[in-house]
Amino acid sequence: MAAARRQFASRKDLFQTLRETVLDRLRHRLDADGRASLVCAGGSTPRMLYPKLSDAKIDWANVWVTVSDERLVPAHHDASNEKMVRLRLLQDRASEANFVPLISTERNPRDAEQAVEAGLATMPQPFAVTLLGMGTDGHTASLFPGDPDLKRGLDPETEHNVKAVILKSPPADAPFPRITMTARALLNSDLVIVLVVGEDKRTVLDRAIAGEAVDEMPIRAVLHQNRANVEVFWAP
Ligand code: 6PG
Numbered sequence: 342m343a344a345a346r347r348q349f350a351s352r353k354d355l356f357q358t359l360r361e362t363v364l365d366r367l368r369h370r371l372d373a374d375g376r377a378s379l380v381c382a383g384g385s386t387p388r389m390l391y392p393k394l395s396d397a398k399i400d401w402a403n404v405w406v407t408v409s410d411e412r413l414v415p416a417h418h419d420a421s422n423e424k425m426v427r428l429r430l431l432q433d434r435a436s437e438a439n440f441v442p443l444i445s446t447e448r449n450p451r452d453a454e455q456a457v458e459a460g461l462a463t464m465p466q467p468f469a470v471t472l473l474g475m476g477t478d479g480h481t482a483s484l485f486p487g488d489p490d491l492k493r494g495l496d497p498e499t500e501h502n503v504k505a506v507i508l509k510s511p512p513a514d515a516p517f518p519r520i521t522m523t524a525r526a527l528l529n530s531d532l533v534i535v536l537v538v539g540e541d542k543r544t545v546l547d548r549a550i551a552g553e554a555v556d557e558m559p560i561r562a563v564l565h566q567n568r569a570n571v572e573v574f575w576a577p
Contacts, residue, residue, distance in 0.1 A: 344535070344550070344564045344571035352389065352538055355576040359534065360393045362572070363470050366532050370469040371400050378405045378464045379438075380471035380527070381430065382482075383412075383422030386536055387472055391430035401437035405464040406430065409473055410483035410506075410521035411443040413453075420515050443503065443520050450505035450518075457503045457520055471530040475537050476512070477545050479558025483521035486557055494523045495555055495562050502526035524562040528569040535563060535573045543575060 349355035363379070370377035381387065408422040416423045423442055431438055441464055445456035473481045480486060483506045484494045494504050503526065506519040527533065537546055548558070555561045563571055 344573050346550075346573045346575065349574070349576040352576045355538070355574055356389050356393060359390055359536070359574055360397075362532075362534065363390075363394060363472070364397050364399060366470040367399055367404060370465070370531070371403060374465060376403045376405070376465040377469040378407070378466065380468050380522070380530070381406060381408050381422070381426050382472040382474040382536060383408055383410055383425065384474045384476075386474050386538055388425065388429055390472075390536075391426065392432070394430055395433040395435040397434065399434075401435050402439075404435075404438045405441055406438045407441040407461065407464060408443050409471065409481075409527060410519055412515050412517040412519050413444065414517055416442065416444065420517060443522070450507070453520060454501070454503050454505055458501070461502050461522075461526070466529055468530040469532070471527055471533045473527065473533060473535050473560075473563060475535060475542060475545065475549070475560045477541060479545060479549050479560050481535070481560040481563060482527060483519040484524060484559035484562065486559060491556055491559065494521060495559060496523070497525055497566075497568075499523055499525055524559070524566075527563065528566060530569050533563055533569050533571045535560070535571060537573065537575050538577070540577060543577075546573065546575065 367377045412420045441460045445453040447453040549560045
């Protein structure tokens with residue numbers, strides 16, 4: 342099931358269509374099950390999307406929201422993906438939604454994983470829609486090439502939904518330990534949307550699609566699989 346590639350002339354067009362696609366998926370699950378889940382990407386690219394969803398007339402009280410990965414910082418810290426989603430999405434009508442944090446006060450990484458697993462287990466699954474970004478190194482969520490423990494995050498048979506991430510050389514823009522959803526958990530979705538903008542990332546995307554080695558570019562675990570429908574949204 343190859344990932345469908347959708348190219349837009351402008352970011353404005355991309356985010357307009359993305360808004361409709363996300364809402365359609367949420368409505369579909371709300372109609373079918375009365376409940377729905379949205380997994381939000383962190384980082385900077387999705388920031389333009391979230392405020393466009395906040396005023397949508399859907400049954401937000403029956404929508405569960407979490408993030409694909411989190412930096413291990415307090416929820417009020419500027420690098421917190423939870424803070425970004427609360428400030429940009431969970432406003433207006435969307436303030437009714439149920440947010441499930443991907444962080445725990447447990448200091449031991451394994452205990453933190455278990456605490457976060459328990460939270461995720463409260464969310465309706467499969468997720469209606471999962472949004473993912475991509476780094477210029479081919480990482481997605483916090484599944485990074487070079488993570489000594491990456492295998493556990495990419496194992497399609499793992500029973501884990503999350504794993505702690507402690508990188509020797511973390512990204513300069515967010516040099517923190519993290520918790521990430523595993524590839525198996527992310528693919529437990531009706532639709533996975535990979536959101537990528539800019540020419541530099543298009544080159545990375547072309548390379549990711551053309552190659553197979555998943556540990557070299559973990560985004561390939563999403564682009565090359567037959568578990569979930571994937572759409573790649575790109576604009577210059
Ligand atoms: C994070 C993200 C990460 C992000 C990419 C792209 O917490 O950092 O979840 O996977 O999506 O790094 O980030 P930008 O959108 O900022 O380029």
